[in-house]
Amino acid sequence: MRLGEDEARRLDADDPGHRELFLVPPAEGGDHPETAYLAGNSLGLQPRAVRGELLQELDEWARLGVEGHLEAGRPWLPYHELLREPAARLVGALPAETVVMNSLTVNLHLLMVSFYRPEGARTLIVVEDTAFPSDSYAVRSQAAFHGLDPDKTVVRTNDPLAAIREHGDRIALVMLGGVNYLTGELMDIPGITAAGHAAGAVVGWDLAHAAGNVPLRLHEWGVDFAAWCSYKYLNSGPGAVAGAFVHERHAGADLPRFEGWWSTEAATRFEMAPVSRPPRTADAWQVSNPPILAMSPVRTSLELFDAVGMPALRARSERLTAYLQSLLDPIGVEVVTPRDPARRGCQLSLRVADAGGLSKTLRHRHGVIADSREPDIVRLAPVPLYSTYHDCWRAAAAIAQEVGA
Numbered sequence: 001m002r003l004g005e006d007e008a009r010r011l012d013a014d015d016p017g018h019r020e021l022f023l024v025p026p027a028e029g030g031d032h033p034e035t036a037y038l039a040g041n042s043l044g045l046q047p048r049a050v051r052g053e054l055l056q057e058l059d060e061w062a063r064l065g066v067e068g069h070l071e072a073g074r075p076w077l078p079y080h081e082l083l084r085e086p087a088a089r090l091v092g093a094l095p096a097e098t099v100v101m102n103s104l105t106v107n108l109h110l111l112m113v114s115f116y117r118p119e120g121a122r123t124l125i126v127v128e129d130t131a132f133p134s135d136s137y138a139v140r141s142q143a144a145f146h147g148l149d150p151d152k153t154v155v156r157t158n159d160p161l162a163a164i165r166e167h168g169d170r171i172a173l174v175m176l177g178g179v180n181y182l183t184g185e186l187m188d189i190p191g192i193t194a195a196g197h198a199a200g201a202v203v204g205w206d207l208a209h210a211a212g213n214v215p216l217r218l219h220e221w222g223v224d225f226a227a228w229c230s231y232k233y234l235n236s237g238p239g240a241v242a243g244a245f246v247h248e249r250h251a252g253a254d255l256p257r258f259e260g261w262w263s264t265e266a267a268t269r270f271e272m273a274p275v276s277r278p279p280r281t282a283d284a285w286q287v288s289n290p291p292i293l294a295m296s297p298v299r300t301s302l303e304l305f306d307a308v309g310m311p312a313l314r315a316r317s318e319r320l321t322a323y324l325q326s327l328l329d330p331i332g333v334e335v336v337t338p339r340d341p342a343r344r345g346c347q348l349s350l351r352v353a354d355a356g357g358l359s360k361t362l363r364h365r366h367g368v369i370a371d372s373r374e375p376d377i378v379r380l381a382p383v384p385l386y387s388t389y390h391d392c393w394r395a396a397a398a399i400a401q402e403v404g405a
């Protein structure tokens with residue numbers, strides 16, 4: 001493998017990312033001081049700039065108290081406006097269709113309150129068979145909230161297009177992961193959205209593993225609604241504030257919504273009126289005032305995405321992941337992620353006998369951070385912003401040593 005290591009170093013020299021902008025955790029084991037961090041699909045690394053920006057908000061709070069709402073360097077009252085345009089660019093949305101708020105599952109619920117409207121025989125919700133548990137629980141609880149039996153209402157499928165053909169006019173909502181958390185498969189978001197619409201259903205997407213990983217054009221694809229988290233590919237910290245998208249054709253529509261004082265037009269917020277006047281934008285889905293200390297890392301991180309740009313990131317992502325696959329192939333380990341770069345993001349998922357055991361060994365013996373999902377999947381995500389060819393080489397060399405034929 002030494003020859004391979006030289007090649008990895010050469011590739012890093014020719015095709016560098018932006019690792020210098022991030023804090024890479026130190027390795028506990030292996031021959032290198034830093035971890036080969038391939039778990040950005042779970043929790044992205046901390047951008048170096050985050051600490052200073054966060055300290056600035058803490059200082060302003062100390063210096064200004066409540067006056068910071070209007071007088072902070074970046075006033076807190078309209079702070080969420082700073083995140084709207086970069087978030088919209090990231091998911092291919094109009095600014096008015098985008099809002100950064102809450103966390104992911106909360107946003108899915110707020111959006112389903114509006115967009116899951118079972119009526120007559122049209123009650124079904126289609127999800128992937130391998131939906132992330134939070135999504136499964138969310139859709140089941142939405143069905144129950146409407147007095148429906150979740151077992152009869154939620155359709156789990158490996159083939160969403162076939163399920164849409166089969167259940168047609170009984171489907172109220174199709175809600176899928178844009179990139180599947182387990183297999184790393186990138187779904188045909190425009191194709192499935194169009195098929196769902198042709199069947200008369202609403203189509204929403206959980207973009208937890210897609211935002212910042214693959215290029216998205218939510219507006220053009222006609223997606224009804226979407227939500228994503230910011231702690232994975234968006235590197236905004238554990239439990240970071242999430243995003244939401246509502247297509248402009250629903251703006252101002254007569255939809256049920258849960259409201260709070262942040263749902264009303266900003267200009268009317270301090271009129272203290274008993275009835276809200278919601279804007280005709282995604283902001284109408286906001287409820288509470290935003291957590292500035294949690295928004296600051298999201299803003300810092302989105303600036304990085306703006307500076308580098310998704311096209312460049314996606315191009316480097318395809319090269320890195322193809323390189324990792326080329327190292328894994330000869331080892332003979334089963335990769336369950338599609339081989340076609342158009343059908344995956346950066347993550348490769350391996351099927352192994354003892355996934356939990358392998359990921360622990362990778363960490364403690366080799367300083368390689370991957371993660372496992374029970375019972376048999378290890379996920380490796382070379383993230384184009386900060387992962388290196390050498391990280392991929394280290395992961396493959398360690399896996400070859402532990403499970404290779």
Ligand SMILES: Cc1ncc(COP(=O)(O)O)c(C=O)c1O
Pocket residue numbers: 103104105106132134135177181206208209229
């Ligand atoms: C696909 C997917 N959906 C939902 C969630 C849950 O997110 P949250 O805890 O931010 O609501 C996750 C978390 O990893 C996820 O991967």
